[in-house]
Structure formats: structure tokens, C-alpha cells
Amino acid sequence: METLTIGDMAARSGVAASALRYYEREGLLHAARTGGNQRRYERADLRRIAFIKIAQQVGVSLEEIREALAELPENRTPTKADWSRLSSRWRHRLDERIAMMERLRDQLTGCIGCGCLSLQRCNLINPRDQLATRGTGPQMILNPPED
């Protein structure tokens, strides 16, 4: 049926064509080719791109997104059920992330009240929040004895 060029996809998804090529190199996306080797996408691929964008907003690396997308069937166009399964898993990620931000906000509000922002009593960033702490040191800001 009507397929879309990389330019079409870029325009429709808001993701630059160069990024789409990059995603393909990284295994997040795959496009059919014309006889002349140009990429041709199906409209279903817009879902994939949407998913990538959403996951990035949640703060997930492309590597992790790639792994998630690998669960979708390769041979056939993913069904609603396929997407539902994946999406509900990511909803949990979102929930966790939101919960963390809410704790953060509540603690910060408390800190505004006392003007402290010192975190020894606030214990603002808790070490279980793995999602948000990728790449940072092992220790979190917590229970320093005084201040």
C-alpha cells in the first residue's frame, strides 16, 4: 500500500530523518527498501516511533527501548494486543517515575517550609529510585550526620 519516505516520517513524527537513520542503525527501527535503495516505511512504524519518543520522555535509554521493542513480532505487523502488552509495562515505569517525582516534590515542599534543603532529615533522593539515577555515583544524598 502507500508507504512513506523517510522525509514523510520525519514530518509526521517530528523526529529528524537523521535520527530515524540512527535508530535504524541502532536496531530500533527497520524499513523496507525500494529498488533504488531508498527507505520506505509503513504507517505502523509511526507507532514504533511514538513509543520511542514516549519512552525517552520517561528517561529510558535507547538501548532499553531497543530491548523492549525486540519483544514485538518481527514477521508480522504488531497487533493491538502486542502493543497493549508493551504499553502496560511502560505504564508501570511511568507510574514509578511519577511517584518518585511526587515524593521529590513533597519533600521539596517540606524543605521550603523549613528552608533547609539539606536532605539529611529530608532524605530526598531515595536509593531505590533506580530509573532516575542512571550513571550517577553509588551513594545517594542521605543521612549525613550533621548540617
Add this chain to the structure above:
Amino acid sequence: METLTIGDMAARSGVAASALRYYEREGLLHAARTGGNQRRYERADLRRIAFIKIAQQVGVSLEEIREALAELPENRTPTKADWSRLSSRWRHRLDERIAMMERLRDQLTGCIGCGCLSLQRCNLINPRDQLATRGTGPQMILNPPED
């Protein structure tokens, strides 16, 4: 009074010493020096570092954090009022960010229901959410005609 070495600060804040030096180069932090040129921090600086960490969690760049911290008095130790002012501004940022994530979650939930994840009707990512879209292309995923 008792001052803290860079190692102390690293241990207490959970931020690597190399990162603290980097923050200093970038103008987010400033430390006094001993006769032998070693950094000596005051405990109040732990607040600054805590603030940096919090702001990063919210997804703010060091550049923006630097600008925010520049509003604190340089000559004196920031008072509770100084911190309160800054913190309440950042609480708004957090609120916005949480609101966006909640919209994201609600929309995703809706998408799970219909299995679509297509975003044309969902309009999942709205263009006003500047905070989350740093560095990405100008167009957002929204109202593509079909699919």
C-alpha cells in the same frame, strides 16, 4: 569552622569528586582554598549540591541550574529565605513536569485500551511541554492526518 575536603563532600553528597571539580569549572560551585591550594567546603555547600541533584532529576541542564544558583547571594551564606525563594520556583517546575507525566500516563492508558498508540487522536506529547523536549526537533508527535 570545620570545613570539608572534596573527599568529604563526595562521600556526603554521593557526587564524585571529579564531578564536584567539574561543577566548579562550570560555575555551579565555589570552594575556598587552603594555603596548599586544596579545596575546603562549608557544610552549606551540601545544600547547593543537593539542589543541583534535585534539579537534574527534574531534567534541567547544568547551564540552567547555574543560572538559578547565580541568584543566590555570593558574599554571604544563603539564608533560609534565599533557598525558599529558589525552591518554590523549582517546585513549580516539578509540578509542571509531574503534570506532563500524568497526562502522558493517562494518554498511554487510553492508548492501551484501544491498542493504538498512534497519537493522532491521542496527541500524547503536547508542544507546550518545553521542559522535557530539550534538544529534540521542533515538531512534536501530533495530529498526523491518518493512522
Add this chain to the structure above:
DNA sequence: CCTTGAGTTGAAGTGCACTTCAAGTTGCAG
């Protein structure tokens, strides 16, 4: 005093997520 762990610097390296470039090819409108 002397040793040793902790600190200092500038420069270079890393990882992620892209973007830009150069040189060439394709596909559609006129």
C-alpha cells in the same frame, strides 16, 4: 621527618544521542 593517602592540574577520553558533511544516486514533475 617521613611516608602515604588524599588532593591538585590540564588534557584527553567516554558514552549517549544525535547532526553534519561530502560525494554520489534516485524518483517524480514538467
Add this chain to the structure above:
DNA sequence: CTGCAACTTGAAGTGCACTTCAACTCAAGG
């Protein structure tokens, strides 16, 4: 059939937020 915008590739460049390295100096306990 031609012209030109849009596509192709690999390689190199970018920006952020750090980390690592080498060579060196400092500070404090025994």
C-alpha cells in the same frame, strides 16, 4: 527525457556531563 529535490552512505563532528590519566603536591599520623 531532464532537472532537481530528496534520498543514500560512511565518516567525522557536536554537546553534555562527566571520568580517567599522568605528573605532581599536600597534610596528617606514627
